[in-house]
Amino acid sequence: MPVEELEDRVIITDPIDPTNTATILKYGATVISWKNQSQEKLWLSEGAHLDGSKPVRGGIPLVFPVFGKQSDETHPTFKLPQHGFVRNSTWEFLGQTSENPITVQFGLGKENVDPEAYKLWGEGKYDVTLILTVSLTKDKLVTSIDVENTGKDAFEFNWLFHTYFKIPDITDTLVNNLIDHQVVDKVLGEEYVEKAPAIGFHEEFDRVYKDVHEDKTLQIIELGKVLVNVDRENLPDAVVWNPWINKSAGMADFTPKDGWKNMLCVEPGHVSSMVDLKPGAKWTGSQILTLGGEIKIQANIY
Template sequence: MSIQETDAKVILTHPDNQNTSVTILKYGATVYSWKMDGEEQLWLSTGALLDGSKPVRGGIPLVFPVFGKDETDPQLSKLPQHGLARNSTWEFLGQTKANPPTIQFGLNKSIANPEMTKLWPEEFNLILTIELGAEFLKTAIEVENPSSFSFLKFNWLFHTYLKIADIEDTMVSNLAGMKVHDKVLKETFIDKHPVIQFQGEHDVVYEKVDDDRVVQVVRHGKPVHTVKRENLQDVVVWNPWIEKSKGMGDFQPKSGYKEMVCVEPGHVSDFIDLAPGKVWKAAQILSKDALKYQAIQ
């Protein structure tokens, strides 16, 4: 069986390699493990709670309908940081394809966290599709506005925690020349560094990055992770470093910042306004493709 389902989670195993699998917690529809030929690709905090009591620290949490804590919109500002998708139990919709094995999860207002839909009473339908390839993992989202009269305003982000060996000799490439908003410095500028290197807390939104720009995590000249995007204009790169890690109770071990980097495809530098009856689609594809250097155009 390529699919195992329990009350709390779904495990999807590749039919051609029993050591390649992905595990999804129904709470938040959060992918918290992705093993490629037995090797874990995602970072998960040892303090992460997998009992549905709070969002998972690590893996691929889903950010909707707001990124961070919004203070501008009278409705979205009522929601906690990163919205309600990661705080709600999704419905497992079943398998849609045998090979590569593909499954779907769904969330709408009627089954989402009721404490949060009281704060943000918009109608929405979300379908998350997870496709497990022999050498890739694709997570795709569809956001539908079922309303017949009002626009749906939202952000989307795949908050992807990638597992690495050592942050101090790891770089993120192919984002040079992009407009960035640095949330640590609270400044906006054009990043002219050829690669991103880490010597401290890094929390930067790379804005309106072309879809054909392939983001790679590189160590010792070799690609560790490749992140491709479909219809996701922004890329957040985050590492909490020492002090920020100390302040997060579920971030364990405190030295864990050395073994993770978040490369997060999303649409967060502005809001999507989805017309009544319309559907918005986007995806990320994680793999270990060959090194690809893309210079500033």
């Protein structure tokens, strides 16, 4: 069965290869599993709440309409909790849209969001329709979002695919093709130009890379082997994050406590600036994840 809808989740299976599957939780429309040849490619905390009580720790949570916590008290997103409301709202399963590649869609509108939570965004005056499309083929998972302004007022928003990858060992892992890009380093509280041809990890890491050219493929590499390629459409920024020891210890839903050794977030988004969406307008962004292949060195593509 290529599409199986359960009460709380939807499981899609590649019709050509049944060992290639993805599981999408209706809560948050969070992809909580992507198995290729029966091997899990996403990291999901053992302590993740899958019952709708709080956002899921792991998988691919969705961030909208604000990334992090808004610091500008005058902005309509200021009262919202960190990362907004879509990752802790229950989405509607809209069904299958394609057989090959196997593709499904989920929708979220004002009517699907807790009214008290929605009021925190511009006093609830905005109307938005979100459509998430998830597509699965051999060695590839694509997640795309359509944001449509269905109201009378323009609004600004951030979008982020907060993707947690499962990796063998963070200390053996590199991410390439971010050299020469402006980066906001949240650990150091500084902004500078990245000069490392490949990024390694040996402590807490939390950086936002700005305006990364779409032609650049971000690769997660372990001991010379490409684990996954992260490509983006209309998502100019990339967040790279690993909480390391102390931050992991402080998160109740992050287990096992040494789970930081086996996860890395590489997150395509539009977060260093906001998208301004006029009434009736639509915006689309996509994350394309592909397994394996050759190491690409893309130093200066402008």
